Amino acid sequence: MSGFLFKKLHFKRMSKDIHKKAAGHFNSAVSLSKNLEENLKILREALGSSNDVIIREIKISPHSNVDAAVIYIDGLVDRNLLNHDILQPLMFNLQMIKDNASHNHTSLIDYIKSSVLNVGQITVVHDIDRVIAQVLTGHIAILAEGVSRALLIDAKGWETRRIEEPKNELSVRGSKESFTETLRTNTALLRRKIRDPHLTFQSLQIGERSKTDLSIVYIKGITPENLIEEINQRLQRIDTDTILDVSYIEQFIEDSPNSLFPTVGSSERPDVVVARILEGRAAILLDGSPMALVVPFLFIEGFQNPDDYYARPFFATLVRWIRLLGYLLSIYLPGIFVSLKTFHPELFPTQLLISVAAAREGLPLPVVLEALLMLLLFEILREAGLRMPRSLGQAVSIVGALVIGQAAVSAGLVGAPMVIVIATTAIASFLVIPYADSGTLYRFIMTVAGGLLGLFGIVLVSLEMLSHLASLRSLGVAYLSPVTPLNIRGLRDTFIRAPLWAMDSRPASLDSPDTKRQSSGQMPRPPKSSSQQGDTQ
Amino acid sequence: MKRKPGLVLILLIIIPVIISGCWDSIELNKLSIISGLGWDINAKTGKVTLTFQSIIPSEIKSAGGSSGDGGQKRGDPLHTIQLDSSTGSSAYDALNRYTQHSSRRTFYQHTQVYVFGRSAAEQGIYPFLDSIARNPINRPNVLMVVAEKKARDTLRVEDGMENIQAIGMAAQIKLSAEYSQYPVVTYLEFANRLISETTAPLAPMVGIIEQAGPEGDRVQKTRISATAVFKRDRMIGQLNEEESRGLLWAINKVKKGFIIIPGANLEIVSAKSKIIPELQDEKIKITITIDEESNLLEYDGHREISSNFLQELEKGQAREIESQVIAAVEKSRTLNADVFGFGEAVHRKYKKEWPVLKARWEEIYPYIEVVVKVKTHVNEIGEINKALIKD
Numbered sequence: 001m002s003g004f005l006f007k008k009l010h011f012k013r014m015s016k017d018i019h020k021k022a023a024g025h026f027n028s029a030v031s032l033s034k035n036l037e038e039n040l041k042i043l044r045e046a047l048g049s050s051n052d053v054i055i056r057e058i059k060i061s062p063h064s065n066v067d068a069a070v071i072y073i074d075g076l077v078d079r080n081l082l083n084h085d086i087l088q089p090l091m092f093n094l095q096m097i098k099d100n101a102s103h104n105h106t107s108l109i110d111y112i113k114s115s116v117l118n119v120g121q122i123t124v125v126h127d128i129d130r131v132i133a134q135v136l137t138g139h140i141a142i143l144a145e146g147v148s149r150a151l152l153i154d155a156k157g158w159e160t161r162r163i164e165e166p167k168n169e170l171s172v173r174g175s176k177e178s179f180t181e182t183l184r185t186n187t188a189l190l191r192r193k194i195r196d197p198h199l200t201f202q203s204l205q206i207g208e209r210s211k212t213d214l215s216i217v218y219i220k221g222i223t224p225e226n227l228i229e230e231i232n233q234r235l236q237r238i239d240t241d242t243i244l245d246v247s248y249i250e251q252f253i254e255d256s257p258n259s260l261f262p263t264v265g266s267s268e269r270p271d272v273v274v275a276r277i278l279e280g281r282a283a284i285l286l287d288g289s290p291m292a293l294v295v296p297f298l299f300i301e302g303f304q305n306p307d308d309y310y311a312r313p314f315f316a317t318l319v320r321w322i323r324l325l326g327y328l329l330s331i332y333l334p335g336i337f338v339s340l341k342t343f344h345p346e347l348f349p350t351q352l353l354i355s356v357a358a359a360r361e362g363l364p365l366p367v368v369l370e371a372l373l374m375l376l377l378f379e380i381l382r383e384a385g386l387r388m389p390r391s392l393g394q395a396v397s398i399v400g401a402l403v404i405g406q407a408a409v410s411a412g413l414v415g416a417p418m419v420i421v422i423a424t425t426a427i428a429s430f431l432v433i434p435y436a437d438s439g440t441l442y443r444f445i446m447t448v449a450g451g452l453l454g455l456f457g458i459v460l461v462s463l464e465m466l467s468h469l470a471s472l473r474s475l476g477v478a479y480l481s482p483v484t485p486l487n488i489r490g491l492r493d494t495f496i497r498a499p500l501w502a503m504d505s506r507p508a509s510l511d512s513p514d515t516k517r518q519s520s521g522q523m524p525r526p527p528k529s530s531s532q533q534g535d536t537q
Numbered sequence: 538m539k540r541k542p543g544l545v546l547i548l549l550i551i552i553p554v555i556i557s558g559c560w561d562s563i564e565l566n567k568l569s570i571i572s573g574l575g576w577d578i579n580a581k582t583g584k585v586t587l588t589f590q591s592i593i594p595s596e597i598k599s600a601g602g603s604s605g606d607g608g609q610k611r612g613d614p615l616h617t618i619q620l621d622s623s624t625g626s627s628a629y630d631a632l633n634r635y636t637q638h639s640s641r642r643t644f645y646q647h648t649q650v651y652v653f654g655r656s657a658a659e660q661g662i663y664p665f666l667d668s669i670a671r672n673p674i675n676r677p678n679v680l681m682v683v684a685e686k687k688a689r690d691t692l693r694v695e696d697g698m699e700n701i702q703a704i705g706m707a708a709q710i711k712l713s714a715e716y717s718q719y720p721v722v723t724y725l726e727f728a729n730r731l732i733s734e735t736t737a738p739l740a741p742m743v744g745i746i747e748q749a750g751p752e753g754d755r756v757q758k759t760r761i762s763a764t765a766v767f768k769r770d771r772m773i774g775q776l777n778e779e780e781s782r783g784l785l786w787a788i789n790k791v792k793k794g795f796i797i798i799p800g801a802n803l804e805i806v807s808a809k810s811k812i813i814p815e816l817q818d819e820k821i822k823i824t825i826t827i828d829e830e831s832n833l834l835e836y837d838g839h840r841e842i843s844s845n846f847l848q849e850l851e852k853g854q855a856r857e858i859e860s861q862v863i864a865a866v867e868k869s870r871t872l873n874a875d876v877f878g879f880g881e882a883v884h885r886k887y888k889k890e891w892p893v894l895k896a897r898w899e900e901i902y903p904y905i906e907v908v909v910k911v912k913t914h915v916n917e918i919g920e921i922n923k924a925l926i927k928d
């Protein structure tokens with residue numbers, strides 16, 4: 001199924017490209033000629049003189065009298081497969097066949113395809129651009145004298161990274177596998193979790209030069225058709241030479257490129273992606289990228305974590321509230337602290353005000369600058385800790401802790417309460433990773449607003465933020481749903497995490513054609529008889 | 538020249554930020570946080586003295602022992618507060634002069650108490666009340682206190698526990714109110730009573746006592762000694778301990794506390810009271826009903842606890858409560874000050890007749906018939922029901 005789609009779409013795309021630029025990067029020759037020399041000349045010209053391009057000329061046919069060539073990129077193809085399953089049959093086994101099939105070269109190629117090569121995926125192509133493109137993705141091409149067709153054998157076999165534990169999205173009880181850079185491995189990870197034949201990988205190639213493979217993953221009947229159409233349309237619009245990472249795609253297809261908030265989700269965990277797809281979303285996988293994009297992305301998703309569903313609902317609900325609290329703290333705490341100190345000291349409880357005022361005595365900087373300085377210092381430390389060679393990490397943390405925590409306070413540059421506030425904020429900002437970026441920006445904005453206008457400024461920025469959030473859409477779905485527009489059923493997975501047996505329907509805002517997830521009334525109950533037994537014992 | 542809309546937008550954003558700026562902002566270390574405010578009037582010259590008790594935050598830091606040079610000996614009793622007085626012809630005149638010897642702006646939002654010197658209270662505190670009410674920076678929940686002597690002296694008595702004296706004094710007043718000894722009166726409650734015209738405002742009175750300190754020295758302490766009764770804005774008298782309790786019974790302000798009757802002590806568990814006015818032929822009759830429940834705390838006799846005995850206890854209690862209320866009523870009659878708010882109770886029930894009554898309230902009040910009905914109940918008798926020593 002997917003192979004068929006792949007071919008169809010790919011062909012469409014290629015022919016479009018050819019129409020678009022008749023004189024492209026390669027020679028204008030579209031079809032293969034019958035002359036092998038000529039074909040090889042064109043290929044050599046197109047593929048250049050790089051030494052990883054191998055053009056191996058051999059003689060085939062039972063009488064070893066037909067010139068042929070095997071073309072591949074060294075390092076991209078599986079050498080074992082090349083030697084044992086392609087070169088050996090062609091050069092050795094073919095000669096042992098006494099049944100002289102035909103001297104006709106054209107039928108020779110068909111014969112090789114159907115009876116000689118013992119490999120899985122072989123396609124026959126007519127045009128030379130296709131040969132070039134496929135060789136560059138790790139196919140082996142076989143051309144023969146007097147045949148205007150080429151055999152393309154999928155022999156991808158390069159060094160890959162093993163499936164490893166997720167590095168960024170950790171889970172206590174969940175699976176310990178994460179996506180790798182190989183698209184095929186990633187699709188297999190998903191396929192292993194959903195054995196539904198309706199699970200579809202729609203393939204595309206993207207990037208004019210990089211020609212990166214991409215898969216749109218969805219389940220027919222669960223993911224709304226118009227979502228797939230919309231994704232396809234947005235992907236078709238991309239016209240760039242290189243897509244290095246799936247986040248390139250994110251920036252090309254997102255709904256609100258000017259928003260601070262992400263409207264495209266991403267995950268490195270197959271289980272998360274599968275769960276999202278089963279809710280009626282679609283995922284985008286890109287070769288070379290160990291992350292999957294998931295659309296549409298709703299605001300509440302940032303607060304959901306795989307462990308919410310693996311743990312029992314009560315604790316999961318508590319943790320979700322803690323995440324919400326942490327998010328609010330990470331945005332508001334410095335701003336509110338600054339505005340209370342500079343505009344509204346009456347809002348502090350008296351005893352707290354006295355200790356805050358005591359810590360404030362003799363500090364040289366105004367509170368706003370103090371807060372901004374500390375925020376900046378933290379961001380510097382964070383960035384340094386992230387980019388620094390691992391062996392130097394220790395130095396950063398020691399210097400950072402000493403400089404920020406100890407020395408700044410005892411030198412009388414920064415007040416201890418400010419250090420506590422900034423430290424709390426910093427830790428809290430990592431509770432909700434998807435919004436860590438936007439949270440940092442809003443934190444600075446809130447601090448400045450609180451320092452300039454007090455709580456009034458903070459309320460202003462909050463209103464702006466809320467109205468902006470309410471206006472956002474992710475592929476047509478309201479960003480704040482199911483909270484606003486309100487959907488009571490959808491609230492079962494927002495501020496509380498309802499038990500799994502109670503979440504019968506898929507999120508209504510995603511508009512899945514198959515709304516029912518499971519039959520209702522599955523609350524587990526112990527059988528009557530066994531409880532009576534328990535009583536009598 | 539053609540204007541670019543983007544530039545205009547940026548200017549529109551930047552200009553308000555710059556010109557509105559931080560004109561309202563204040564830095565904590567430029568503020569003098571006033572914890573208590575005193576009000577004295579010199580009887581001879583009529584000059585007003587404002588006393589500012591302000592917090593010295595840096596001293597609190599070292600007293601907290603967080604920095605290296607902490608552990609300062611608390612030899613200087615008032616090292617955490619600064620007491621500064623300023624004299625002028627009015628409250629704002631005095632405040633104005635205060636800026637001549639203060640390095641920081643005053644900050645009133647955390648003021649705990651307003652202390653009025655006795656002579657100032659007797660002369661009338663209206664100018665002060667007005668200046669407080671007019672300014673939005675003042676909070677309505679500041680406690681009103683009348684000093685037995687001068688406000689300034691009361692504000693400089695160290696509180697043994699709290700390092701800010703005014704916070705300690707406020708806590709002291711609240712604790713005594715919790716144990717139903719003297720009323721706690723906020724500025725708002727005071728003003729409300731003032732507005733009602735017939736009801737007399739109240740405030741606890743604070744005096745200074747001397748006790749032997751731990752090192753044999755004399756240590757001063759503040760002590761709540763009475764309830765000051767005002768007529769309009771002038772203090773006209775005071776209720777003593779018993780009368781104050783009687784007042785609290787009548788106005789439903791008793792929460793917990795002790796009842797001491799001969800031979801036994803009881804702890805109040807709950808108390809409720811109601812003032813029910815009745816108007817008959819131009820004569821006003823007020824019924825005060827009090828419902829009280831208590832636990833037995835101490836019994837000095839040797840009798841076994843029986844239902845008879847409990848009934849006696851309940852009766853004794855009721856008598857005690859009744860006599861307290863009657864004492865308060867008697868005192869208020871002699872002062873001719875409606876401390877209970879009888880007038881407001883009549884007002885609520887007899888709206889039509891009220892304007893006439895209100896005009897003559899001063900004449901009516903001393904002759905109002907007051908009936909006190911007390912219902913008491915002893916809930917628990919404690920862990921033992923037989924006396925340790927028998928007869």
